[in-house]
Amino acid sequence: MHSPSKTERLWFSHMLESESSEDRKLGTEERKRIHDVLARSEEFDRFLQLKFPNLKRYGLEGGESMLPALDGLFSSAAQAGVEHIIIGMPHRGRLNFLTGLLKYPPSALFHKIKGGSELPEEYGAAGDVISHLTASPSLQYRGASKPVKVSLLPNPSHLEAVNPVALGKTRAKQFALLKELQRVGETDCFPGDRVMCVQLHGDASFTGQGVVMEGLGLSNLPHYTVGGSVHLVVNIGYTTPASSARSSLYCSDVAKMINAPVLHVNGDYPEDVQRAIDIAFKYRNYFRKDVIVDLIVYRRWGHNELDEPAFTQPLMYEKIRSRRSVPALYEERLIDENVLTKEAADSVRAEHKEFLSSELAAAASHKPGSALSIMQGQWKGTVWPASKQAVWDPETGVERDTLKTVGRASVTVPEGFEIHPRLQRHVKHRLSAMETGEGLDWATAEALAFGSLMLEGYDVRISGQDVGRGTFSQRHAMLVDQRTEGVVVPLNLALECDGRLELANSSLSEMGVLGFEYGVSWEKPDILPIWEAQFGDFFNGAQVIIDTFITSAETKWLKQSGIVLLLPHGLDGAGPEHSSSRIERMLQLTNDPYTFDTAAEPVNVNMNVAFPTTPAQYFHLLRRQVKRNFRKPLVVAGPKGLLRLAAAASSLSDLAEGTRFRPVLDDPAISDHGAVSRVVCLTGKLYYDLVKERQKRQLAGKVAFVRVEELSPFPFQSVLDVLSRYDGAKEIFWLQEEPRNQGAWSHVEPRLNAVLERLGRSEALIKGRKEDAVPAPGIASLYAAQQKRVIDAAFDGLQ
Ligand SMILES: Cc1ncc(C[n+]2csc(CCOP(=O)(O)OP(=O)(O)O)c2C)c(N)n1
CATH class of the missing domain: 3.40.50.11610 (Multifunctional 2-oxoglutarate metabolism enzyme, C-terminal domain)
Incomplete structure (x- = not known):
């Protein structure tokens, strides 16, 4: 095992060696459950192959142990008190997982395969392919006092892109829960105790996609930790042999960058798989850190079922084709050991086949539910942006006295706290702007937007490189004591309110961090989640998140998001790469109509793009994000030169009651x-x-x-x-x-x-x-x- 931590090594040796082989034996019920899950998965794949031979289903044949692994993980987690699991996963075995463990009705799947929609038609959604379908059931496991809600997130085809999103959503859920518990005086709960992130990967993508390393790099940072993710690499092989697909021995070696332990386990032995995942869960729970299970399996068919793997891997496939399947081997073992009779095993399979046949017959009359999960639960109270009830242009002004209180609070530090002498000017300027009501600069307007929203009960989270002080040393929303390096966030300290400001200084990542923040935006509407690029130019490292989530999630998956992208933009002699947020590209990604049709307004564009020129306009844009009764991504091309420009300053009256954002x-x-x-x-x-x-x-x-x-x-x-x-x-x-x-x-x-x-x-x-x-x-x-x-x-x- 690779770990520089002696404590962790000892923990593992104790965990692995303290149990006798007798202790380790699973009970009859548990073994029958494994058989059940495996046999049904095999029958499911066969059924699909028979009924839809031209379908690319990315079946699980060869990798069926993925299901007992996840089943075991959910069971261990539920018994340990985890109430919510957020999962990001790719295509492999997804349909087996959905229908086998997540209660996704096969009739809904068959309806989709036959060309129907997975979403209620009245919303006019574009929908997505079958390998991106989702479910969020509550599962009750034996020995668990409560059910565990498992949410499989939608994801784009871009492998691994969903993982930071899953992390962000998990973190936001944990944050909301911890706030709630603190309110009722319960302090014995840490991030991860009740909400867990599970990330599934393919072996090739885990090694090859940089966002994996970005996610791992975030895992132990204060504003990004989720108390550890359990990673399951379904190491099923890849069309390109490993010798050409990676420079490392194991596909999991990238995890060494954070010294995450890796458990390699042979998928031919499903009971070992469950043991490995249970240990992984225990490690994650104890150390609150990421852990990897490398599930070594094989793929019976090609990349999909229409692909011929022997084109390139003839010898390996000769061996694979002579193997009995994993479910069959396990079944034979249980029959040999008298855990199961042949008749019982046959009837598990026959019943499942019958069930699938009846579901196929029901597919014709299947109607996707009309209730949108996004407008339920914590999203209750929001409306659909294309509906008549949507308010696009709410009043966003705030009472002058409230603004003054917030402005003063934003530079208030505790007694004896020594700020940098050069920041005295920043403090004085803000206080005098509050006094005179004039000369409000960009950072002041921003602080007033944040603080006023916090007073109204919203949380604000701003994420990115150096966001606490701001790239251009303009924000200083977080101050550092010059003698102790103690940090305060004045708005959190000085405002008495429920809302919190989280200044999430990030690692130097764009895709991982934007994906994370986007995931935060999915969790609940009463948070303002902002990602700031250090310069707008660097957003393109996160283009995948913009293309496949931010601009398209509403139409693909009926998912709303109030994410804000702050992208410093503008030519000021800084050269090719510190000048442009490529606003043309952002605009090209919108579905803004070309034609002038007043009767059709407001138009439900997929995202707002603005280039405000005054602090007041910026203030209103930020507040509008959460004062609307729906959520919509917003891209703000931000100024650099205007941050302190006297000519651009606003006055308090531009932010006061009765004012709002003006598009022209x-x-x-x-x-x-x-x-x-x-x-x-x-x-x-x-x-x-x-x-x-x-x-x-x-x-x-x-x-x-x-x-x-x-x-x-x-x-x-x-x-x-x-x-x-x-x-x-x-x-x-x-x-x-x-x-x-x-x-x-x-x-x-x-x-x-x-x-x-x-x-x-x-x-x-x-x-x-x-x-x-x-x-x-x-x-x-x-x-x-x-x-x-x-x-x-x-x-x-x-x-
Ligand atoms: C970023 C990205 N690049 C390429 C593809 C095309 N693609 C889809 S599946 C796949 C193979 C992935 O291999 P692996 O991660 O090992 O998973 P497996 O399909 O073998 O389970 C590829 C290259 C993609 N979907 N996303």
């Missing part, structure tokens, strides 16, 4: 709209550079800058309302600093033109940089010349 901001400097000869539409921080330049060129009143603050859904009506004021304008165009093939233009063009058409105007043009392969150049003089041309374009020809 007209130019506040224009008093006579009819006299304006040019209207420049834009989004983001470029606005402030243009205003400055307009002043310098003394062109006040001649050119107006209209900011589109929300890009998805495109605010057709607001844009129309604003532009119709400029009836004397000779030209209206779009200006952006991003290269022409990037930025918001490709999204804006057809939509802005739809508005201009209503106004009887000709199509809009774009001005700014030309097409480029990079978001920004790295040569300073080149950047400056390009940026000057962008600014000049707003004023060319005006006098």
Whole structure:
């Protein structure tokens, strides 16, 4: 065994050697249960093969021991007091697991296989393939005082991508439970005691997918631990031989990075498998750390049942084909040992076959349930975003006195706590903004959003690299005592409320951390889960999570999420990779309509994308996330240069009662709209550079800058309302600093033109940089010349 910890090594030797072989023997009932699970799995695979020979079912033949492993794990966990298990798993044996252990009705599966939907039709969902189906039954195990609820999460085809999501959901559930227990004075519960994460893997993906290492890397971090996951690697082999698929001896060797123990067990011996998983569970429960079971099995068919494995592995498959199946071998053993009669074994199989036949007959009349689990339980009270009851634009303003209380609280430290001398300015600035009601910067508005939500009972969690202080040293939501390095989160300390702010400084991961945060968003609606990229440019390491969960979970699985992505964005001479959140890509991922149809509004877009230019707008966006009666992902292209820019500051009155987010901001400097000869539409921080330049060129009143603050859904009506004021304008165009093939233009063009058409105007043009392969150049003089041309374009020809 590989472990640098003597305590753990001793624990294992005690665990393995203290029991005699007699003690280890399973009882008759337990052995019959194993047989039952195996035999039914084999019959299920045979039945599917017979009835649906062209189906890719990713059967479990050869790997059937996965089921007794999971059954044993659930049983051990339930007996130890675990009440909820969250599972992320891939395709292999999923249908066997769903129907064999998770009470998924085979009739529902057959209905789906025959082309039906797994979801109620009235929601217009796109649905997903059979190997991503889910279930969340409550299972009662012998010896357990309570049932255990097992939730198998939906997942995309991208192998391993679901694992951080499962971790995040587990953590959020634990956090909510611990808060609840603290409220009633019960403090003897730790993360993991009642909620457990189980991660299943294939051998090739466990070795090859980087997100596995990212998840393992999170496992022992304070804001990411779940008290240990049990990992089960279903080591069934891969179409490419191991010698070409990995550089390590074992597929599980990646777990050595966190010194997680690995138990290798031969799947031909299901009782050993159950013993291994039981030990793994006990280890996880005792040490509250991750543990791996490497279940060594084989795959009787190819990657799927339509694939011929002998193309590439003829010798191995000659051996495999001569083997008796695992269920058959176990059955023979139990018959030999008089645990089971041949007749009893046959009747287990016959009854299951009969059951499956009756379920197949029932498939034709199967109707997916109309109750959505997402709007039940902790999601009760939310509505479906496409429904008439959905409130898209709630008021998000907050009473001034409350804002002041929060603002002061956000920089309050305990007596004797010594903050860094340079942070005194930060504190003074915030206190004076609260006093005067003016000069609120970005971080202040954010603190006011967080604190006001906490006072209303919401939790806020912000996750990412250095989020406590903020990448640009702007946030300082967590302060450090200069003598002791003790940490305080002033909002948690100074506000008396139920809501908590969790500042989750993360490892240097994007996919793992965003996936984790996304999982948090699935757990409950009364939390604001935020992921901040250090620079927007680095989100692409997490593109899989964005594509396969954030943008598409609602339509694939009817799952809502209020996740917020904060992506610092904007050209400021920082070179190709510190300049762009690739807002064009985010916009391309939305299903925002191209056409202007007021009657169809509000449009249920898959995600909101905004580029706010004032702290107040940011404040309202954050609050809107949880004040809506449904949840929707939000991408915020965040400013870097605006964080402390005096010209961008907001006043308390912009956040006060009666205010809300405004998707379009007209130019506040224009008093006579009819006299304006040019209207420049834009989004983001470029606005402030243009205003400055307009002043310098003394062109006040001649050119107006209209900011589109929300890009998805495109605010057709607001844009129309604003532009119709400029009836004397000779030209209206779009200006952006991003290269022409990037930025918001490709999204804006057809939509802005739809508005201009209503106004009887000709199509809009774009001005700014030309097409480029990079978001920004790295040569300073080149950047400056390009940026000057962008600014000049707003004023060319005006006098
Ligand atoms: C990220 C990703 N890459 C490639 C694939 C295509 N693919 C689907 S299953 C599979 C084999 C996975 O092997 P393993 O993890 O050992 O699981 P097994 O199917 O053998 O049980 C591959 C390559 C995928 N689904 N996801």
